[in-house]
Amino acid sequence: MAPHTEQLTRPAVRLRGLTRSFDGRTVLDGIDLDIPAGQFVALLGHSGSGKSTLLRAVAGLDHEVTGSGQLTAPARVSVVFQDSRLLPWRRVLDNVLLGTEGKEAAAKGREALAEVGLKGRERAWPNELSGGEAQRAALARSLVREPELLLADEPFGALDALTRIRMHTLLRELWERHKPSVLLVTHDVDEAIVLADRVLVLDHGRIGLDLTIDRPHPRSYRDPLLGEYRERLLAALGVTEDHK
Numbered sequence: 661m662a663p664h665t666e667q668l669t670r671p672a673v674r675l676r677g678l679t680r681s682f683d684g685r686t687v688l689d690g691i692d693l694d695i696p697a698g699q700f701v702a703l704l705g706h707s708g709s710g711k712s713t714l715l716r717a718v719a720g721l722d723h724e725v726t727g728s729g730q731l732t733a734p735a736r737v738s739v740v741f742q743d744s745r746l747l748p749w750r751r752v753l754d755n756v757l758l759g760t761e762g763k764e765a766a767a768k769g770r771e772a773l774a775e776v777g778l779k780g781r782e783r784a785w786p787n788e789l790s791g792g793e794a795q796r797a798a799l800a801r802s803l804v805r806e807p808e809l810l811l812a813d814e815p816f817g818a819l820d821a822l823t824r825i826r827m828h829t830l831l832r833e834l835w836e837r838h839k840p841s842v843l844l845v846t847h848d849v850d851e852a853i854v855l856a857d858r859v860l861v862l863d864h865g866r867i868g869l870d871l872t873i874d875r876p877h878p879r880s881y882r883d884p885l886l887g888e889y890r891e892r893l894l895a896a897l898g899v900t901e902d903h904k
């Protein structure tokens with residue numbers, strides 16, 4: 661079947677029995693997961709629970725992962741990491757365009773930079789950007805590829821709290837406009853709840869909780885119903901809030 665026909669009838673991501681061990685230690689233990697096209701999913705879990713390992717497997721970056729059945733992901737996948745990974749010797753626009761081809765690419769790159777609020781910074785060098793701006797440039801670089809799937813590994817983990825909140829708004833807006841499937845790895849429960857429509861908790865190599873966040877956007881941290889989701893997620897993570 662042609663890939664395009666498959667995309668209409670199948671989820672964007674399908675994992676069956678995904679397993680990964682390092683030196684005999686099982687990190688992912690037979691993960692089954694479907695992510696429908698256009699769904700925004702956050703992945704939570706303790707440090708070392710295997711979140712990045714799962715993301716790398718979906719990105720096709722890990723050739724030693726095994727599965728009893730399938731590991732399918734769309735053809736156009738973009739990955740954003742905690743640090744922007746901009747090449748310091750290339751200007752911002754050239755970083756965004758890296759690996760793209762064709763006459764329209766430059767125009768698309770400028771458009772993507774404008775979308776993330778970096779209009780006018782096309783010719784800046786990466787070291788002239790703040791941490792938040794560099795992550796915006798990384799998002800522009802991912803957008804220009806028109807990904808069907810955006811994989812993000814703690815993309816805001818190194819940013820200050822205010823910049824983080826602005827980036828949450830930006831990411832959600834970009835998602836509304838382009839509707840890729842998203843798999844966002846984070847250790848931040850609030851970030852997961854505010855952004856995602858579905859939150860997974862990875863625990864002992866398996867999906868311990870698969871929670872649909874059924875609240876409209878934009879979401880407010882003060883929404884009492886979000887508090888209930890928060891408690892369920894914290895419980896799944898084994899965190900008790902003693903101060904309550």
Ligand SMILES: Nc1ncnc2c1ncn2[C@@H]1O[C@H](COP(=O)(O)OP(=O)(O)OP(=O)(O)O)[C@@H](O)[C@H]1O
Binds near residue numbers: 682713847
């Ligand atoms: N290349 C590797 N070689 C050996 N062990 C590895 C390798 N990659 C990951 N691991 C191990 O697999 C486990 C899961 O790592 P992973 O980075 O996926 O966790 P994580 O949930 O993303 O953690 P964090 O939140 O701290 O980033 C860890 O114990 C880690 O040491």
